[in-house]
Amino acid sequence: MLEAWEILILPLKFDRMKAPLWLASHLPHKGGDPQNGIPCIHNTLKISDTWSFLGFGGVVFSLSPLVGEMAAARGGMSLSFLRKDWCLVPARLYCRALITGSSIGLMSQKKVLVVGGAGYIGSHNCLLLAERGYQPIVFDNLSNGHAEFVKWGPLEQGDIRDRARLNEVFEKHKPDAVLHFAALIEVGESVKNPVAFYDNNVIGALTLLSAALDAGVKAFVFSSTCATYGLPQQVPMDETHPQAPINPYGRTKFIIEQALKDYGTYKGLRSVMLRYFNAAGADFEGRIGEWHTPETHAIPLAIEAALGRRQGFKVFGDDYDTRDGTCVRDYIHVLDLADAHVRAVDYLLAGGETVELNLGTGTGTTVKELLATISDVSGKPFPVDYVGRRDGDSTTLVANNDKAKAVLGWEPQYTLHDIIRSAWNWHSKANFHLN
Numbered sequence: 001m002l003e004a005w006e007i008l009i010l011p012l013k014f015d016r017m018k019a020p021l022w023l024a025s026h027l028p029h030k031g032g033d034p035q036n037g038i039p040c041i042h043n044t045l046k047i048s049d050t051w052s053f054l055g056f057g058g059v060v061f062s063l064s065p066l067v068g069e070m071a072a073a074r075g076g077m078s079l080s081f082l083r084k085d086w087c088l089v090p091a092r093l094y095c096r097a098l099i100t101g102s103s104i105g106l107m108s109q110k111k112v113l114v115v116g117g118a119g120y121i122g123s124h125n126c127l128l129l130a131e132r133g134y135q136p137i138v139f140d141n142l143s144n145g146h147a148e149f150v151k152w153g154p155l156e157q158g159d160i161r162d163r164a165r166l167n168e169v170f171e172k173h174k175p176d177a178v179l180h181f182a183a184l185i186e187v188g189e190s191v192k193n194p195v196a197f198y199d200n201n202v203i204g205a206l207t208l209l210s211a212a213l214d215a216g217v218k219a220f221v222f223s224s225t226c227a228t229y230g231l232p233q234q235v236p237m238d239e240t241h242p243q244a245p246i247n248p249y250g251r252t253k254f255i256i257e258q259a260l261k262d263y264g265t266y267k268g269l270r271s272v273m274l275r276y277f278n279a280a281g282a283d284f285e286g287r288i289g290e291w292h293t294p295e296t297h298a299i300p301l302a303i304e305a306a307l308g309r310r311q312g313f314k315v316f317g318d319d320y321d322t323r324d325g326t327c328v329r330d331y332i333h334v335l336d337l338a339d340a341h342v343r344a345v346d347y348l349l350a351g352g353e354t355v356e357l358n359l360g361t362g363t364g365t366t367v368k369e370l371l372a373t374i375s376d377v378s379g380k381p382f383p384v385d386y387v388g389r390r391d392g393d394s395t396t397l398v399a400n401n402d403k404a405k406a407v408l409g410w411e412p413q414y415t416l417h418d419i420i421r422s423a424w425n426w427h428s429k430a431n432f433h434l435n
């Protein structure tokens with residue numbers, strides 16, 4: 001990933017949060033002039049990416065071989081064109097120091113409590129947090145999560161409704177920020193058993209919030225959902241769309257959003273509420289992926305059909321007012337979601353205010369298009385059964401993601417093809433069967 005001549009330039013006395021902006025305003029952006037000792041900012045890394053990647057105020061520069069030789073000749077630790085109050089550190093050394101947890105005397109890692117981090121989206125967040133220099137600590141009761149998904153930090157087993165256990169964990173780890181993924185998530189189940197949903201998703205989240213407040217946490221990122229909007233009044237939906245959820249699942253999330261706004265205004269607990277559209281895809285190395293029991297999401301169900309583990313795939317309705325009659329959804333890669341979460345942590349730790357943001361690609365895909373992509377990527381056609389419409393399904397759900405782009409500097413990186421490729425890789429390797 002990093003080239004031989006890449007180095008980090010750090011101001012010796014930097015404010016951890018302001019360093020990237022400071023550097024951006026004090027250094028030449030692109031191009032540079034290596035002949036005269038002016039470095040080039042690496043073409044493929046934006047300052048904000050690098051900032052997140054390293055989790056502190058460093059910027060990765062590419063030096064021309066000429067300047068690189070100068071750096072090597074000087075032991076890689078100083079260059080004449082640098083101002084006296086900057087220091088220069090070989091990137092590989094610094095990254096190794098971060099990975100091994102050793103310190104070269106510049107800073108310590110920030111800790112993030114990842115609540116529900118043994119689940120699908122939470123575990124992908126741990127992966128990216130660790131890559132970008134944060135230390136994830138997973139808190140999960142393993143009701144729907146998997147201990148084998150906890151690979152990038154310690155697991156603290158516990159339930160968010162257990163205040164004493166939460167206190168212990170906050171006291172032990174003293175996290176700087178909390179990401180809250182833990183919830184019951186299945187819409188159909190919420191209609192059958194709303195009590196369990198209010199208990200887990202509302203009482204649990206409020207208990208977690210109280211514990212976080214008492215522990216002095218000031219940054220909280222919440223997994224919300226487009227289900228808080230209810231039936232769309234216009235598409236794509238932006239954050240000003242009225243919130244009128246049509247099922248208990250959506251209402252539990254809406255209640256916590258309202259609580260978070262009050263906690264921000266009156267208690268100083270700043271939060272980012274991320275309203276996901278359809279989370280999909282998996283780690284490209286196949287270490288973790290989507291594994292819900294029961295599974296209700298379209299992509300894993302269709303892939304299991306293509307793998308011959310299910311008899312076929314049911315499409316609910318092909319008489320909608322869309323380009324091919326099937327419903328339109330906005331599928332967003334789980335690693336794009338994770339990228340937005342890490343940026344949300346950066347944003348809050350830098351003093352960002354409470355905000356709600358849609359996370360979607362802004363592009364709609366019909367069910368037929370989705371199935372065609374799965375057949376294409378897998379090379380395996382599978383039986384598809386067209387049945388009647390299902391209650392509560394909206395015709396089209398697509399995000400307007402302009403606000404997330406503006407606030408977090410975030411941009412989804414992955415296509416539908418990437419989503420299916422990574423999901424196919426995970427499901428065809430994974431040794432579990434969906435029920």
Ligand SMILES: NC(=O)c1ccc[n+]([C@@H]2O[C@H](COP(=O)([O-])OP(=O)(O)OC[C@H]3O[C@@H](n4cnc5c(N)ncnc54)[C@H](O)[C@@H]3O)[C@@H](O)[C@H]2O)c1
Pocket residue numbers: 115116117118119120121122139140141142143144145146158159160161180181182183184185200204223224225226276277278279280291292
């Ligand atoms: N999957 C999606 O497409 C999607 C879309 C919108 C919003 N969301 C939200 O994202 C979050 C994560 O979703 P996911 O798909 O990763 O679900 P998941 O079920 O895979 O993960 C949830 C995790 O929370 C844990 N958990 C649940 N209740 C708990 C409790 N009381 N105490 C401690 N741990 C508990 C589970 O064991 C699991 O590991 C949820 O809040 C969900 O509402 C998901």
